[in-house]
Amino acid sequence: MREHGGNLDVAQRTFGGQPNDWIDLSTGINRLPYPSVDVEPRLWSALPSRSDIESLHEAAQRAYATDAPIVALGGAQGAIQLLPHLSSRGRARILAPTYNEYAAILSASGWDVTEVSDLQALAGADLAVVVNPNNPDGRRHDRGELLALLPRLGRLVIDESFADAAPDLSLASEAGREGLLILRSFGKFYGLAGLRLGFAIGCERDITALAAQTGPWPVSGAAIAIGRRALRDDAWKAATSTRLASDCLRLDAAVRSQGWTLVGGTALFRLYETGDALAAQEKLARRQIWSRVFQQRPGWLRLGLPGSETEWSRLAAVLSR
Numbered sequence: 001m002r003e004h005g006g007n008l009d010v011a012q013r014t015f016g017g018q019p020n021d022w023i024d025l026s027t028g029i030n031r032l033p034y035p036s037v038d039v040e041p042r043l044w045s046a047l048p049s050r051s052d053i054e055s056l057h058e059a060a061q062r063a064y065a066t067d068a069p070i071v072a073l074g075g076a077q078g079a080i081q082l083l084p085h086l087s088s089r090g091r092a093r094i095l096a097p098t099y100n101e102y103a104a105i106l107s108a109s110g111w112d113v114t115e116v117s118d119l120q121a122l123a124g125a126d127l128a129v130v131v132n133p134n135n136p137d138g139r140r141h142d143r144g145e146l147l148a149l150l151p152r153l154g155r156l157v158i159d160e161s162f163a164d165a166a167p168d169l170s171l172a173s174e175a176g177r178e179g180l181l182i183l184r185s186f187g188k189f190y191g192l193a194g195l196r197l198g199f200a201i202g203c204e205r206d207i208t209a210l211a212a213q214t215g216p217w218p219v220s221g222a223a224i225a226i227g228r229r230a231l232r233d234d235a236w237k238a239a240t241s242t243r244l245a246s247d248c249l250r251l252d253a254a255v256r257s258q259g260w261t262l263v264g265g266t267a268l269f270r271l272y273e274t275g276d277a278l279a280a281q282e283k284l285a286r287r288q289i290w291s292r293v294f295q296q297r298p299g300w301l302r303l304g305l306p307g308s309e310t311e312w313s314r315l316a317a318v319l320s321r
Contacts, residue, residue, distance in 0.1 A: 003100065097136070122153065136294065160183065
């Protein structure tokens with residue numbers, strides 16, 4: 001399994017404790033999730049109907065401000081798994097450093113994969129991938145610059161998994177264009193990663209091809225019911241976006257005493273240069289707070305945002321030592 005956050009089993013083996021003892025800040029998942037909702041018993045025993053799935057699609061289109069074709073999948077990861085099969089193998093270029101599944105999955109499927117550090121270096125690729133805002137450094141890209149790349153590419157995939165709190169970055173409204181595919185994660189912003197829900201938004205041809213690969217029941221009845229309700233809850237989304245913006249500043253202030261410098265981040269995580277990320281991770285882990293380090297960047301430590309005041313107090317106590 002490739003290196004990811006959320007690997008609490010690794011933390012437990014090394015530092016002890018039970019899962020409930022830990023504050024998992026190793027992912028970019030909202031730790032104050034959308035309130036759990038009652039799910040009708042029939043949704044656990046019946047297959048989702050076509051009208052159920054279509055109602056979820058309509059809720060997502062409204063939430064993401066698009067009328068382009070859309071398909072629900074098992075998280076954004078579900079779409080990433082299918083990307084290599086949308087067209088014939090060719091040259092793929094990925095704006096890096098970024099989420100490591102793209103390069104691995106495309107390479108395993110026979111694509112010629114190159115990671116580049118400059119947006120313009122994507123030009124000429126049969127498939128280009130940009131995560132906006134980026135994971136893990138929060139780098140943002142101008143909508144106009146991204147659209148200007150389209151004529152120079154076979155297909156442009158923009159992963160907007162962390163864009164819920166930054167709607168001005170989204171190109172979902174442009175996703176009906178040939179060659180543009182937008183991926184959205186539901187679980188991160190709504191704090192329900194275990195629901196395994198995400199969406200691909202694109203032109204009719206691409207969405208039809210993805211839907212054909214996912215089969216008739218791409219997501220569960222429970223995911224449809226919960227996702228539909230959450231996506232329609234504008235008040236919760238606005239309040240959460242406001243809270244996250246404040247909490248980012250709060251976390252930056254909390255780590256200042258450590259001498260760490262902010263590399264970047266999104267509304268759901270912050271990335272710091274610590275000088276020695278493994279030492280910083282160990283300091284936190286000895287008090288059951290888990291963080292994310294990066295093998296290729298020995299100084300980088302990524303922290304998600306604590307949720308409850310109890311979590312904030314525990315983090316502050318560790319940092320004060």
